Amino acid sequence: MSQTSSQADGAPSEVVTLKRQLAVLEPQNAELRKQPAEEKSECLCLExxxxxxxxxxxxxxxxxxxxxxxxxxxxxxxxxxxxxxxxxxxxxxxxxxxxxxxxxxxxCGFNNDATGWLICPVDYDWNDPVVQQGIRDYHPDYHVTAHSWPAFLYQDEKYDPLKPVDGLFKGKLLLKTFKYTFTSPTSAEMDNQEQLDPEMLSWQGCPKQ
Incomplete structure (x- = not known):
């Protein structure tokens, strides 16, 4: 009988303790709701x-x-x-x-034949199936590093190892991108692409913000 009465006396004290804890947590919860949402960079980190x-x-x-x-x-x-x-x-x-x-x-990338042909380093022939497989398999004989020059940088994707500067930065897609950024989208769609040289790139400057 005494045990039952002690349990009954303890129940109200537990309720009071829980109410006190809720009273402390409610302001904290309200402050958390006021905080701004996480930035996209943090979301990408979670992804x-x-x-x-x-x-x-x-x-x-x-x-x-x-x-x-x-x-x-x-x-x-x-x-x-x-x-x-x-x-x-x-x-x-x-x-x-x-x-x-x-x-x-x-x-995309090297897993796609079209994009693989464009970004293939000029040191290799993408038309060779052995080269394609070697690059995709990370073969040590077919390294692709930050120092590799992709084919799309050159005019008609042609590279001369004896004259490595000839045709550099004159690739068709590269020129289209330049025109789209520094002139207008309409000029980028023109068929007769101008042959831009480094001097034009220097005096054009950066696009206006």
Whole structure:
């Protein structure tokens, strides 16, 4: 009987303690609501952490792309990521779908024949299948570094190792980009592109802010 009465006496004190804690937390909660939303850079940092945890670091991105291509060839429903009996293949395909969501340009770069031809270093011949595969496989004989000059910088994507300056910074896409930025979008769409030289780049200066 005495134990029951002591429990009844303790209940009101617990309620009072909880109310006191709520009274302390409510102002703090109100202050947190007034704070501005996180900046986009912080959100991108979180997205990077998600991608880091999403894909096994021992897998190449090309393996996920190959799994997608295989399902397309087999006519498998692309909305179903559990249709195969092999859980490893299902995991690769789920990783591919997530990567496409977070990184829409996953099928560009050297994984795409058109963009690979443009950014291929002038030291290599992108038309050679061995070169393509070597670059995509990170082969030590086909290094691509920050010191590599991509083909799109040169006029008609042609590079002369004996005259490395000839045609440099006169690529068609590069000139279009220059005109679009410093003159007008209309001039960038003109077929007869002017041959701009470094002197023009120097006196044009920076675009107005």
């Amino acid at each position: 990077g952490q998600v991608i880091h945890r999403l894909v096994c670091l021992t897998d190449h991105v090309k393996d996920h792309i190959a799994e997608f291509d295989r399902r397309v060839m087999l006519g498998i429903d692309l909305d179903d990521d559990t249709s195969l009996n092999d859980p490893e293949d299902n995991r690769k395909y789920r990783s591919y779908k997530k990567l496409v969501t977070w990184c829409p340009s996953i099928c």
